[in-house]
Amino acid sequence: xxxxxxxxxxxxxxxxxxxxxxxxxxxxxxxxxxxxxxxxxxxxxxxxxxxxxxxxxxxxxxxxxxxxxxxxxxxxxxxxxxxxxxxxxxxxxxxxxxxxxxxxxxxxxxxxxxxxxxxxxxxxxxxxxxxxxxxxxxxxxxxxxxxxxxxxxxxxxxxxxxxxxxxxxxxxxxxxxxxxxxxxxxxxxxxxxxxxxxxxxxxxxxxxxxxxxxxxxxxxxxxxxxxxxxxxxxxxxxxxxxxxxxxxxxxxxxxxxxxxxxxxxxxxxxxxxxxxxxxxxxxxxxxxxxxxxxxxxxxxxxxxxxxxxxxxxxxxxxxxxxxxxxxxxxxxx
Numbered sequence: 001x002x003x004x005x006x007x008x009x010x011x012x013x014x015x016x017x018x019x020x021x022x023x024x025x026x027x028x029x030x031x032x033x034x035x036x037x038x039x040x041x042x043x044x045x046x047x048x049x050x051x052x053x054x055x056x057x058x059x060x061x062x063x064x065x066x067x068x069x070x071x072x073x074x075x076x077x078x079x080x081x082x083x084x085x086x087x088x089x090x091x092x093x094x095x096x097x098x099x100x101x102x103x104x105x106x107x108x109x110x111x112x113x114x115x116x117x118x119x120x121x122x123x124x125x126x127x128x129x130x131x132x133x134x135x136x137x138x139x140x141x142x143x144x145x146x147x148x149x150x151x152x153x154x155x156x157x158x159x160x161x162x163x164x165x166x167x168x169x170x171x172x173x174x175x176x177x178x179x180x181x182x183x184x185x186x187x188x189x190x191x192x193x194x195x196x197x198x199x200x201x202x203x204x205x206x207x208x209x210x211x212x213x214x215x216x217x218x219x220x221x222x223x224x225x226x227x228x229x230x231x232x233x234x235x236x237x238x239x240x241x242x243x244x245x246x247x248x249x250x251x252x253x254x255x256x257x258x259x260x261x262x263x264x265x266x267x268x269x270x271x272x273x274x275x276x277x278x279x280x281x282x283x284x285x286x287x288x289x290x291x292x293x294x295x296x297x298x299x300x301x302x303x304x305x306x307x308x309x310x311x312x313x314x315x316x317x318x319x320x321x322x323x324x325x326x327x328x329x330x331x332x333x
Contacts, residue, residue, distance in 0.1 A: 003025065003027055003035050003037055003050075004025040004037075006035070006048075006050055006096060006098065007022070007025045007037050007039045007048045008022050008025070009096065010048050010050075010093055010096055010098050010099075010100060011039065011041050011046075011048075011100070013093045013095075013096065014090055014091035014092075014093065014100055015091075016041055016044060016046065016090055016091075016100060017041035017042050017044065021041050021042045022039060022040070022041050023040045023041070024038065024039065024040035025037050025038075025039050026038040026039075028047070034049050034050060034051050034052055034068075034214075034216070035049070035050045035052060036048070036049045036050075038103055039100075039103075045103045045105075046090055046100045046101065046102065046103055047087075047100070047101050047102065047103045047104070048098060048099075048100050049068070049071075049098060049099055049100075049101070050068070050096060050097060050098035051068040051071075051097045051098075051216065068092070068097045068098060068099065068216065069092070069094070069097075069149070070149065070150065070152050070155065070215065070216060070217070070218040070219070071099075071214065071215040071216045071218060072089065072092045072099045073149035073150065073218065074150075074193070074195060074215035074218035075087065075089060075101065075213075075215060076089060077136070077140075077149075077193065078136055078212065078215075081135060081136050081139045082132055082135055082136065084209050085132050085209050085210055085211055085212070086211060087101045087102040087104060087211060087213070088101065088102040089101050089102075090102075104204050104206060104211060106206065106207075108205075108206065108207045108208070109204060109205065109206045109207075110204070110205055111200070111201065111203070111204055111205075112125050112129070112200040112201075112203040112204070112205060112210070113199070113200035113201040113203075113233075115200075115205075116200055116233075116234075116237050116248070117237065117240075117241070117295065119241070119244060122247060122250075122251060123205075123208070124208075124254075125203075125205060125210065125251070126234070126251035126252070126254045126255040126258075127254045127255065127257075127258040128205075128208070128209065128210050129198070129203060129210045129212070129230065129255065130254070130255040130256075130258035130259035130262075131258050131259075131262070132210050132212065133195070133198060133212070133226055133227070133230075133259060134258070134259045134260075134261070134262025134263065135262060136193060136195075137192040137193065137223045137226070137262065137263075137265075138192075138262050138263070138264055138265060140192045140193035140220075141191060141192045141264075141265035142265075145193075147190075147193070147220050150193055150218055150219050150220045151219075151220065152217075152218060152219035152220075153187055153190070153219055153220070153221065155217070155219065156186075156187075156194070156196060156217055156219040156221060157187055159196065159216065159217045160186075160196055160217050160225070161183045161186055161187055162183075163285075163289055163290035163291060164281075164282060164285040164289045164290070164291070165179045165180075165182055165183040165186075165281060165285060165289075166179065166180070166183055167285075167289050167290050168281070168284055168285045168288050168289045169183075171288045172284075172288075172309075175309075175312055175313070178281075178312060178313065179281055179312070182277065182278055182281055185222070185274075186221060186222055186225060186278075189220075189221045189222035190220040190221060191220070191221070191222060191223065191265065191266070192220070192221070192222075192223045192265065193218065193219075193220060194217075194218065194219055194220065194221035194222065194223065194225055194226050195212060195215050195217070195218055195226050196215065196216070196217025196218055196219065196221075196225065196226070196229075197214050197215065197216065197217050197229070198212060198226045198227075198229050198230040199214075199229065199230065199233055200230075200233050202214040222274065223263075223271060224271055224274035224275045224278055225278065227255075227256075227259060227271075227275045228275045228278040228279040228282055229282060230255065231252050231255060231256070231275070231279055231319070232279055232282045232283055232286065234248050234249070234251055234252045234255070235248075235252070235279070235283055235322075235326065236283070236286055236293055236296065236304070238326070239296065239300050239303050239304055239307075240295050240296055240300055249323055249326070249327075252319070252323065253319075253323070256272070256319050260272065272317075272318060272319060273317045273318070275319065276315055276316050276317060276318055276319050276321060276322055277315040279311075279315075279319070279322055280307075280308045280311030280312045280315055280322065281308075281312050283304055283307070283308040283311075284304065284305065284308035284309065284312060286304070287301040287304045287305065288305070306329060307325060307326055307329050310325070310329070311325055
C-alpha cells in the first residue's frame with residue numbers, strides 16, 4: 001500500500017474523516033526510520049507516521065515495526081507530565097503500526113537542528129530541552145509510575161545499542177571490551193523512561209517551548225543515554241561549524257547545568273560520570289556506526305576520531321573533561 005493510501009486508511013480507522021475529505025498527503029523528509037506525511041482532512045491538518053521495518057541507511061538495519069506503539073505511549077506520557085511540550089494525539093492503529101498527531105506549524109515554530117546549522121542566535125533551546133527531559137526522567141523515576149508500556153529493552157538494543165556501540169566495536173577491535181561494557185550497562189538499566197533519540201532533528205520549538213518527537217526507541221533505561229545522545233549533537237556541530245564552537249560548547253554546559261538540577265532520583269555526580277563515559281563512544285559512533293551524520297566531510301570525520309578515541313579509552317569523570325579534551329585535541333576540518 002502506498003503512503004497516500006495508508007494515510008487515508010489511517011484517517012478512516014481513527015474516525016478523523018472520510019477518504020473524500022483528504023485533500024492533501026505530502027511526504028515529509030528527514031527521517032530514516034518511518035514514513036511520515038502531512039495530511040489535510042477537512043479543516044484538520046495532521047501528521048501521520050508509520051514505522052519502517054528496514055531503515056533508510058547504507059548499512060543493513062532492521063527494526064521491529066511495533067516500536068511505533070512505544071513512541072505513541074512516550075508522547076502520551078510526555079503530554080501528561082508536560083502538556084505544553086507535547087503534540088496533540090489523534091489516535092493509533094495497531095494494525096497499521098501508525099498514528100496521527102498534531103501537525104506542528106506556526107510563525108514561532110522551528111526545528112532546533114535547522115537553527116543550529118544555520119547559525120541562528122542561541123535562544124536558550126539547550127536549557128529548555130534539558131529542563132523538559134529532566135522533568136520527564138524525574139517523574140518516571142517516582143514510585144507508582146506505570147512502566148508497563150516501556151518494557152522495550154530488546155527494541156532499544158536493536159535500535160540503539162547494536163547500531164551505535166556494537167557495530168562501532170567491529171571497526172575498532174581494541175575498543176571492543178570497552179564498548180561492550182557500555183552496551184551491557186545500558187541494556188541492563190531500567191531506572192527512568194528513556195526517549196532514546198533526543199536529537200535536534202527531532203526537537204521542534206513552538207513559542208519557545210521544546211516538543212520532542214520520534215520516540216521510537218522509548219524504554220525504561222539509563223538517563224545517561226538521553227543526555228549523552230543530545231550533547232553529542234552539540235559536539236558534532238562544533239566540529240562542523242568551528243566558528244560557532246564556543247557558543248555550542250556553552251550550550252552544552254547550559255544543558256548539563258539545567259538537567260542536573262532535576263536529578264533527584266540518584267546522585268547527580270554519578271549520573272554525570274556515566275554521561276562522560278558514554279558521550280565519546282556516541283561521538284565516535286556518529287562517524288563509524290550504522291547511522292553517520294550527513295553533514296561532516298572526510299576532514300570532519302577524522303577530527304571526530306582524533307578527539308573521540310582517547311576519550312573512549314580513558315573517559316573523564318566530568319563533562320568539563322570532555323570540553324577540555326575537545327578544545328585541546330581537536331583538529332579543524
